[in-house]
Each structure stands twice: as structure tokens, then as C-alpha cells.
Amino acid sequence: MASSNFIDYVKINCRSGAGGAGSLHFRREKHTPKGGPDGGDGGRGGHIILRGNAQLWTLLHLKYRKHVKAENGVPGEGGRRSGAQGEDVILDVPLGTIARNPDSGEQLAEITEHEQEVILLPGGRGGLGNDHFKTSTQQAPHYAQPGEPGLEEWIILELKLLADVGLVGFPNAGKSTLLSVMSAARPEIADYPFTTLVPNLGVVAYRDFKSFVVADIPGIIEGASQGKGLGLRFLRHIERNSVLLFLIPATSENIRQEYNTLLSELRAFNPELMDKGRLLAITKTDLVDDDTLTQLKKELPQKVPVVFISSVSQRGLNELKDSIWQLLTATEPV
Template structure:
């Protein structure tokens, strides 16, 4: 997934179609000079519809489409003929897309399954023709309803990646290397912070042809929940992950403090993230000796599942996959 092509936030102007006007028409034939009302109804205006597409991973296709307009409905006609409905506009979006009101932040729609359709802006209703208004006391009504106007609103579309496991860690913790080793994903990897500038997804193969999806979220820094670094831009992707896998390198000056800092940033951003299952992977174990690993293990919370791994030498990766799969298929209590 090229960084220039990953777009997870767009703001677009949407306008649904206006309803067609009802017809005020009277039946007029050679031998029926004064027939009754037979005006047809106006057609419904076109909807703006969101549709989930599992083959899409980005909102790039909507980045430069700032205005989306649906067709208006056709007017009614004589002979009780209804006007044509306005053509709907269907916007295909990745799974995990949320539509919000830009002023209030209110969530309007959420797309989570392939093929799911949700009306973002409904088209205006067509007006009733004069045939609907006849009565014993009013046999020749000339009144017909106009169609309802369409709606025009600015809408924010925001993508939150749907993944089973989200990698959480400071820059240069080894998250991208881990993802590249356990899946076919090929994120950019280099020995400097903020190599990863966009989330990357990878499908991890497990035993007996099972698999799960892992997301590498760009590195968090202290203060990310207040907008520092890249944090606020990508923290929302963590909200959809079933399990959070914290990745901390073994050569960190203080592994426990680093874990608590990451945990605090997630708590400050969204306290509900504390309810998710959490696992810890101590990466880069090939860079330290056994005494350091024993010391690190003694400093960590007892209830926190910990796996020591090296993506380079591929140590501990099978154990890590087993632990992840166990948490994905069970619902153990979240650690504190």
C-alpha cells in the first residue's frame, strides 16, 4: 500500500435529488370532454448511498471528488403516469468507513460488511398528482403537490481499519519488521523513527489454513493523544482491533515505563480501549543477553501475557501466533 495512495479522511459535499412534481391533469378524450383528474405522482429524487466494498482499502478515489450530486425525480404526467425516479449515486467505500457531520461530529452511518448499503442523504419525495385529491365534494381538484427538495450537506468520511490485531508501539520498535516476517505485507523498513507513515495490513497464516489480519499502526509518541507526532491521525485505527499487541524492543531503557506510557496514551485518547485484550511482545531479543531478558520479565505485570521475539532470527514467532489466536478465539478478561 503506497503511502501516497492511503487516504483515510475525506470531506465531500453531497446533494441528493429533488422529488418530481405531481401532475395536475384531467382526462380529455374525444367522447369524454370533461373526464376526472388523472394526474400522476412525481418520481423520488436520487439517494446518496454508501456501499461497503471489501476490495477497497483507502478513500483515495473520493479525495478529489468534492461534490456528489444525485439526479432529480421526473414530474408526473396525465393518465396517472408517475415520473421516473432520480438515479441514485452509490459511493463504494472500504469496510470500517464512518460518515460524520463535520459540525457536530455526529455519526451518520457506519459501513462494516461487504455489500452493506446505507443511505447517506435521502432524495426528496415526489409530489402527489391531483388524482389523489378528488372527493365527492371536490370532483375536479386542480391542486397537485410539488416535489420535496433534495438535501445538501458536507459530510466527513473517516476510515478505521478493520483488523484482528493492532500493533502498538513507539517508532522504531520493530512493528513493521514483525509484520513483514509473519505476513506477505511489505511495509517500508529503515533504522530511523517514523519510517511507517500510513497503516499497513497483512494477513498472517496460522495452523490448519487459518489466518488473521494484523495492522501496523504508525508509531505513537508520548503526547500523541494531545495531537503530537502522528498520533491523533492514526490512533482511531486502533479502535477497531480485537486485540492490541504492544511491541517494545528489548534494548529499551525502561520497558515497563514504555508500556505504561503507551497505555496512558491510549487511555487518554479513548478510555474504551482499556477494555480490549492486550498482549506484549518484547522484540529484538537478539540484541540483549539472557540476564536482561530475565530482568525485563520480572519488571512486567504478572497478568500481562508476554512473548519474547526476534523478527530477524524468527525466534518466538510461533508462540506469539499461538497466543494471538487464543485471544482471538476466546474472551479473557482484560489485564489491568
């Protein structure tokens, strides 16, 4: 899918509806000329609501919808007739969407389940009609409440993909190829850097009809946490993953150094990423001989589980799946 179709950040102006005014009305009928107050209540203004939709995976449908306005409530009427509520505006969003205040950065809502609904901006309450204000000492109140105004705010909607495993690596580490052989996902694959311009999701089948979701995150480069390359834009998606799968080719000059650089970029972006389960896969092992692999094992980091794989020959893929599943089901992060 073209990168222009993956939108993970939008800023929209939202305005909820104002409440309808209560009615100032007195009952006037032929046989009851002094029938007393019977003003009805105004209707509530329309809400702005976020709703989770598992069929969506991007905020593209909201990219050009800069202003969202809910209906105002209808004023009350005589005969104690209440006004109709203003129609709510429901914004369907992908699972993993967060709403933030653009000024304070405060998180206002988070959508993680299908059909989950959160009122982003409530509509104004309708005013009470004068029927509510009659008393034994004031039987003809000439007062009814106005409706409450609606709320208007700019809102940032930010998507963080929901996946069990996030693939982390420099460009051309083999992330897209691995996703294509482990799942039905078909990301673009080529022999040049930054082939992956948008995150891709794939469902990986496991033993006994189990499965887990893998996200291919666009390649990180040194300095991504400071905004270099494509990494900064997509690093937020890694925050949602339970396990981080680091991919480094067997042909790399210094595997330990590459691994430490990747860790440093993640730590600089969000130190909490260091608490996630980690697994290191040495990719493209079909391109080196056994003696080279033996030498590589001496250079590997000691504090992370390591699996040697080849997406082309499918070497080590079952072992990789087992290791991932073990991490996903572990009670404590590795």
C-alpha cells in the first residue's frame, strides 16, 4: 500500500452541540385560563464520540475532515414536551488510537477494543423548563434555564498499532521478508534501504491453532530518536508491542554494535521500552558459511536470547516462533 494511504496522525477541530433552552410556557386552554407553567426541557446537545473499528488500520478517512460539529439540542415546548437531543457525531477509528490535547499533551481517550465508545466532547445539557421551578409560593415562575453551550477543542488523534511483536532493525535487515514468509502479509521487498515506508501487520499461525500478530516497523537509523530518517515517525508503534524482535543480518560488520545502537535509539525515545521482552534474530544466515556463524556467536550480546534464521531457506523459523511464544506467555519480561 502506498505510504500516502497510511495516516497515523491527524488534528481536527471538534465541537459538541449546545443544549436546547427550556421552555417558558403557561398552559392556556378554554376552560383553564390560568393553568400554570408547563414549559418542557430542552434536549441535550450532540456528543462527539470515538468508536473502535477493527476493520480500520489507518486514520486516512479523517485526514481531510478538519472540522467536526454535532447538532444542537432542540428547545423544549409547552405541554411539558421536551426537545429532541442533538444527533451525536461518531468518529470510527482503528484500534490503538489515542486522543490527546494538542497544547498540554494530556491523553483524553484510548481505543483498544472493537465497538468501544468514548465520549470525547459531551454535548451541553438541555435547560429545564419553567414547569420545574413552580413552588407553593411561586406558582407562576417566569423563568426557564438556557441550554448549556457545547465544547470546542482541537484534538490530536494518534494511532499506535496493536501488535504482539514489533520487528526492530536497520534498513535491509530482512524485516519485510521475514513477515512475508511467516504470515500472509505481502509488504514491498527490495534490495535498497527504506523499502518499508509504512508499518505492516501480519498474523502468524502457531501450534495448536494459536497465533500472534507481528508488526514490521520502518527501519530505524542512528539518530532516529532525534528525528533522523523515518524512525521517529514510527517509533510510537513499538510502544504497543509486548515483545521486541531485533533483526540483524549475519553479514553485518559488528552485530553487537548494531544491537547496542538500536537499543540506544529505543531508550532515547522511551526508556520504558527497555522493560519489554527482547529477542535477537540473526538473519540472512544463508549468505554466510558455518565457520562464519561459529565466529559470530562469540560476538553476540549475552543478555538476550538469540536465534539464527534465514527467511529464504526458512531455517530456524520454527525455533523463532517457539521463542516468541515463550516470551509472549512469560509472566516476567526477559
